[in-house]
Amino acid sequence: TTTSQFLGVWNSSLFHEVTGRRRVSPSEEYWLNNVLALSSGIFKIGSPRWHLTLSLLLAWIVTALCLLKGVKTLGKVVYFTALF
Numbered sequence: 001t002t003t004s005q006f007l008g009v010w011n012s013s014l015f016h017e018v019t020g021r022r023r024v025s026p027s028e029e030y031w032l033n034n035v036l037a038l039s040s041g042i043f044k045i046g047s048p049r050w051h052l053t054l055s056l057l058l059a060w061i062v063t064a065l066c067l068l069k070g071v072k073t074l075g076k077v078v079y080f081t082a083l084f
Contacts, residue, residue, distance in 0.1 A: 037049060062077065
């Protein structure tokens, strides 16, 4: 009958087979969508993540300043960054 046909829909082991979707834990969903920011395909790149772009720019500025100032300053910077 009709109720026996739909009993498998609510069974978690048959969830993928019936709906065609995969179950995802909240932590995995956060990792994929927020941390990695995966897009739906290679042609949908998306906009730059500004906090990552600014962090990369800051890292390159610190690197350039260390190279310009010399080895003595580089030792101080390494000591400072190792503490934080």
